Amino acid sequence: MNDLLIAGGIGVAFGWALECAGLGDPPKLAGQFYLRDFTVLKVMLSAMLTAMLGVFWGGRLDMLDPGALYVPETYLLPQLVGGLVFGLGFVLSGLCPGTSCVALASGRIEGAATMLGLFAGVLLVGLAFPAIEPFYRSTPHGPLTIQRLADLPYGVVVALVTVVAVSMLAWIAKREAAR
Amino acid sequence: MRLVRGLGIGALALGLVAPFAGSPSRTQQRGLDLDSIARAIDDGSDHVSARQLAQWIRDRRPGLRVIDVRSPAEFHDDAIPTAENLPIDQLVKSRFAPDQTIVLYSQEGAHAGQAWVMLRSLGVTQAVFVPGGLADWREEVLSPLLPANASPAERARIAELSHYFGGSPRIGGSQEDQVAGATQTGRGSRRRGC
Numbered sequence: 272m273n274d275l276l277i278a279g280g281i282g283v284a285f286g287w288a289l290e291c292a293g294l295g296d297p298p299k300l301a302g303q304f305y306l307r308d309f310t311v312l313k314v315m316l317s318a319m320l321t322a323m324l325g326v327f328w329g330g331r332l333d334m335l336d337p338g339a340l341y342v343p344e345t346y347l348l349p350q351l352v353g354g355l356v357f358g359l360g361f362v363l364s365g366l367c368p369g370t371s372c373v374a375l376a377s378g379r380i381e382g383a384a385t386m387l388g389l390f391a392g393v394l395l396v397g398l399a400f401p402a403i404e405p406f407y408r409s410t411p412h413g414p415l416t417i418q419r420l421a422d423l424p425y426g427v428v429v430a431l432v433t434v435v436a437v438s439m440l441a442w443i444a445k446r447e448a449a450r
Numbered sequence: 451m452r453l454v455r456g457l458g459i460g461a462l463a464l465g466l467v468a469p470f471a472g473s474p475s476r477t478q479q480r481g482l483d484l485d486s487i488a489r490a491i492d493d494g495s496d497h498v499s500a501r502q503l504a505q506w507i508r509d510r511r512p513g514l515r516v517i518d519v520r521s522p523a524e525f526h527d528d529a530i531p532t533a534e535n536l537p538i539d540q541l542v543k544s545r546f547a548p549d550q551t552i553v554l555y556s557q558e559g560a561h562a563g564q565a566w567v568m569l570r571s572l573g574v575t576q577a578v579f580v581p582g583g584l585a586d587w588r589e590e591v592l593s594p595l596l597p598a599n600a601s602p603a604e605r606a607r608i609a610e611l612s613h614y615f616g617g618s619p620r621i622g623g624s625q626e627d628q629v630a631g632a633t634q635t636g637r638g639s640r641r642r643g644c
Binding site for chain 1: 454472540547
């Protein structure tokens with residue numbers, strides 16, 4: 272019960288943050304794909320930076336145990352195909368699963384349509400699962416992380432990602448200021 | 451803008467110091483916690499009976515993950531419903547969420563028990579194994595012997611569980627028949643090896 276309350280609280284905070292960033296607005300999301308609007312990238316990069324630094328330093332200061340975090344396993348080929356399908360749906364509807372909830376909550380009919388499609392898709396895949404299971408489980412790579420892939424210490428990866436993310440954010444800020 | 455710049459510089463500083471801060475993970479020590487293993491074996495929290503597992507599957511216990519550690523060929527031949535196939539070499543590469551209950555089984559239990567120790571050494575403490583493996587599943591769930599001296603409610607419960615998984619219980623006679631029956635079917639259904 273306690274877990275449910277915590278999850279509910281985090282969910283509300285997440286939705287609120289997405290709405291504040293304006294990500295319940297489909298044209299804004301689609302704008303990212305046409306490189307017209309960099310809001311999505313800004314939100315993603317700052318969220319990644321905050322979470323990554325939070326987990327790293329939180330673990331270092333003994334406030335949490337990064338080893339207890341669940342890293343989803345990589346199935347290269349099915350996830351590539353899934354990513355393409357997901358991206359196609361994303362740019363067509365201008366919403367992703369999380370932002371479709373936000374859009375619905377702020378009364379946008381696009382949100383309802385996207386969520387309906389989402390559940391229909393989940394149901395279809397569930398029904399077709401016996402047929403697609405061999406593909407679903409193909410090319411397994413276990414829980415793949417950048418540090419495991421590049422064989423670098425965790426801290427070095429954190430530094431590299433920070434440099435890349437901060438320079439991209441700085442570049443976006445400069446670009447927006449120039450307009 | 452000032453605040454944004456400050457946040458950016460702060461993030462950069464935290465990120466650049468990270469390589470010199472050491473490892474953040476506490477669960478890096480890979481070794482056997484022999485005390486906790488001995489305790490789990492002593493109090494029986496290391497294993498679960500086939501019948502208990504059947505009840506968990508039927509009741510759709512949240513977070514339950516049934517894992518068959520045999521080869522894919524054996525898995526396709528016959529397996530416990532809802533199980534997924536993770537042979538031992540793949541098992542140790544997998545990650546498990548802390549709130550999952552992992553149930554390991556093999557043909558007769560030895561390999562599952564070994565897999566349990568391997569997972570323990572990797573810090574996975576939420577795993578259990580089925581001591582008699584698939585053989586126990588067949589004997590205790592698919593064709594359980596209904597003990598003659600059990601109460602009717604108990605017999606109905608066993609029979610119902612068996613029917614749920616498409617099995618059919620055998621009716622036990624007197625105590626002696628029961629023992630004879632058990633050894634006989636034991637010879638028939640148990641395959642050697644694990």
